[in-house]
Amino acid sequence: MASIEIYTKPTCPYCHWAxxxxxxxxxxxxxNPIDGDVDLREEMIVRSGRTTVPQIFIDGKHVGGCDDLHALDTHGGLDLLLK
Structure with missing residues (x-):
């Protein structure tokens, strides 16, 4: 099974949908909730190159945010990464 990490904030609807x-x-x-955790937020930015949440990693590979995740799923790529 794939290892999945999601950087989130509790009030983010995109985080919820992911x-x-x-x-x-x-x-x-x-x-990985980044609200109130400056170090974890910085880690997310360094890893993803982005400042918005969610940021999603599958087996250490950055797949992007919620829209990227759903597009990957729509095109059949997500299930391949999850195996």
Missing amino acids: KVLFTRKQVPFQE
Whole structure:
């Protein structure tokens, strides 16, 4: 099973939608909430090159944000990465 990390904020609807997709697929994920954690936010920015949440990594590979994740799923690429 793939290792999934999601950098999130609790009030972010896109974070919620990304987590719902993984939950619907019954795939466990590690949530890294960055609100109030400057070091974790900086880690996310360094790893992804982006400042917005969510930022999603599958097996250490950056796949982008919520829209990127759903596009990957729509085109069949997400299930391949989750194997």
